[in-house]
Amino acid sequence: MADTLLRPRRPRTLRPRPRRRALSPAARTAVVGALLAVVVLAYLFAFVRGSFDYALHRRLTMLGAMVVAGFAQSVATVLFQSVTRNRVLTPSIMGLDSVYVLVQTALVVVWGGRVLAATDGLAKVLVQTLVMVAFATVLFRWLFTARWGNLNVLLLVGVTLGMAFDSLATFLQRVLSPTDYDLLSLRLFARMNAVDDASLPLALGACVLAGLFVARRVHRLDVLQLGRDVATNLGLDHRRELTTVLVVVSVLIALSTALVGPMTFFGFIAATVARQLVGSERHVHLLPMAFLFGTLLLVGSQFVLEHVFSASGMLTVVLDVVGGGLFLVLLLRKGRL
Incomplete structure (x- = not known):
């Protein structure tokens, strides 16, 4: 008995608690997709007042516009960040929104404010998209494929051209009459409730084609974001792939801006939060x-603003404020672009 008491006890081995397995990227994506389906059903069928057919038609049109904007802005931002290998950049701050504002202002200066309503439709969306795509393609290709071109040069030239276009548009707006200026101001903010029905099928079709094109190149995008030297050593034609991705980015941003208006920081919010949610840098996820x-x-956000705060027209303003704050926070945390 005494020997038993004097014998040192062996320390108990603590078994490590089994860690909970985190959800896979596919499962996380499925959860977000299920939440989206619930929110879409609530947006379409909840709080319907008056004619159900009219309300459903209006909400379907706005839903189509939000789907186009959500796809174009978020996918284009992810692609642009992968190409530039930078997580705080967005293609909307490189001058595309300024081109849209300048084109709208020039139309009003030359033909008056009534031209905005008279030219609404598919043709106007196509022309604006082509102008913005031409500008962005020339700028990105010139700066990214030149021997001296790099990210810093692209940022400086893009911001400089954007400021120049903004200054020119502001100067032209000074000579407008108050009535024309008011009509123009309505077009310089993104509006989901003013989308032309005839433009939606084209926009949705373009998004589907762009999605299929990008889906076939997801593995090349994974290699492309490793940088020029690594991608070239792995057998990828870096210049051709870079130009192709920039053209797709330009088309998506131009289409979204021409359809609903400028959305400067929305794509940045979607891309930043998506990286945290999915937990993977692979483009397939x-x-x-x-x-x-x-x-x-x-x-x-549209559902909450419309039915809780009765401020359906404030969606893009709220998103730009939140996105701008998030951009500044990440920029200050990193200390560099």
Whole structure:
């Protein structure tokens, strides 16, 4: 008995608690997709007052616009960040929104404010998209493929051209009459409730084609974001792939801006949060998550603003304020672009 008491006890081995397995990227994407389906149903069928057919038609049109904007802005931002290998950049701050503002202002200066309503339709969306795509393609190709071109040069030239276009548009707006200026001001903010029905099928079709094109190149995008030297050593034609991705980015941003108006920081919010949610840098997971979360953010925010705060027209203003704050926070945390 005494020997037993004096014998040192062996320390108990603590078994490590089994860690909970985190959800896979596919499962996380499925959860966000399910939330989006619930929010879409609530947006379409909840709080219907008056004619159900009229309300459903109006909400379907706005839903289509939000789907186009959510896909175009989020996917384009992810692609642009992968190309530039930078997580705080967005293609909307490189001058595309300024081109849209300048084109709208020039139309009003030359033909008056009534031209905005008279030219609404598919042709106007196509022309604006082509102008913005031509500008962006020339700028991105010139700066990224030149021997001296790099990210810093692209940023400086893009911001400088954007400021120049903004200054020119502001000067032209000074000579407008108050009535024409008021009509123009309505077009310089993104509006989901003023989308032309005839333009939606084209926009949705373009998004589907762009999605299929990008889906076939997801593995090349994974290599492309490793940088020029690594991508070239792995057998990828870096210049051709870079130009192709920039053209797709230009088309998506131009289409979204021409359809609903400028949305400077929305794509940045969608891409940033999607990276945190999906937990992967592979584009096969990141791109669907960015699209689903971006659309969820638009539809959910519109539902809350419309039925809780009675401020349906404040969606893009709120998103730009939140996105600008998030951009500054990430920029200050990193300390560099």
